[in-house]
Amino acid sequence: MRGTTTAPNFGIFYNDTAGSQIAANQAATVKARLMAVGYTCQLLTADSALAARTLLAQRLEQFDGLVVVGGDGTLNTAMTAMFESGCFVPLGLVPSGRENLFAKRWQIAKDVEKACQIIISGRLKRVNASVINHQYVCHTTLTIGTDPTATCHELEQEIPFRGWKQLRWWLNYLKHSPKFSLNYQFGNEAAQPITTRIFKVNPYVISKGAKYHEQRESNFTVRYLNSQPLVQMWAVSRMMMTHSLANGISHAQAQTQLNVTTKSDVDMVKVMLDGNIRPQLPLEMNIVRDMYEVFLPSGNFI
Structure with a gap:
């Protein structure tokens, strides 16, 4: 994370277009958990992938990290926004999709508390991206x-x-x-x-x-x-x-x-x-x- 003396400022991005409150509820839980240990947090969502990339591109520079609450598609939306904006911040993931293949490959727990603990621990690793037909993605299979x-x-x-x-x-x-x-x-x-x-x-x-x-x-x-x-x-x-x-x-x-x-x-x-x-x-x-x-x-x- 960026070296700052102030409390870490994280964005929490989730997909709220599926008509279910699950992602929104999980995002609120993540926000409460991170704020309990001294983080400042902002919830981010949009009504389409394009709108989400635009929103993230405008806000990423404000954050020391970004937590994605969702599945592989939501994660790739966030990663695409980073590439398009040229602003890369550490990513945390709280799996909330159907398959969660990226999370399964890296053993990121679907349990919100355990996923938050991984983020709070601060252990970062660089992972590869793939360019598939000129689109940047981070995939498993x-x-x-x-x-x-x-x-x-x-x-x-x-x-x-x-x-x-x-x-x-x-x-x-x-x-x-x-x-x-x-x-x-x-x-x-x-x-x-x-x-x-x-x-x-x-x-x-x-x-x-x-x-x-x-x-x-x-x-x-x-x-x-x-x-x-x-x-x-x-x-x-x-x-x-x-x-x-x-x-x-x-x-x-x-x-x-x-x-x-x-x-x-x-x-x-x-x-x-x-x-x-x-x-x-x-x-x-x-x-x-x-x-x-x-x-x-x-x-x-x-």
Whole structure:
């Protein structure tokens, strides 16, 4: 945080557009908790993502830190505002979304009191940002193929599936799910076509839960790429082992640029970012190291 002799001044940003008072109530609880230990706090919200970015861009310079009460989308709104304004302040997160994938990856408790304690402890760590089709985001998983396509189809149903009915629908969809011919290119390598069902990529190297290899944190990690037919499995296995699609090349680390294109109808290929269907092909993804400071629990300093 910025070195000041006065009480830390924090903004508390929350999404109040979903029609529920949960985020507003949690934001009020966070404000009371931080003020109890000597912080000064201001609540911030807006009725759209654009209005929220504008509001944050105008106010960020006043703060020593910003607490985001919400999910992955609310967090990325705040991060986008920082990038657009050029004003970066330490970020705290109180998970309040549906998936909270960023919080799960970094083990930030959904319990408001525990999340506040992480912020009060003052433990900061720099995390990477990704530039996906020229948009700055801080994500956990990007998925292309069957998963987001099935999610899109399921969301289009008039009555959402639940329980065994949902499971049967997903199993039937996976059985008949489409296979896409996609071109993957890491860094300066030549693009390689692979028939793909599911492709997942993560900006962090994760091994056995919360532990990860610090020296490779800036790399892309292919979580899994499940391709058909089986003749493609050698290309897939080689990429997972070497982070390269080229024959005879074994990289010590993955390239920090990924391009994915297709000759098929781009509207058929869905891309899901942290559970939200957003980007479209062609897709260009780059890693920007250590762009944001985030309050994280001590277990993430391994």
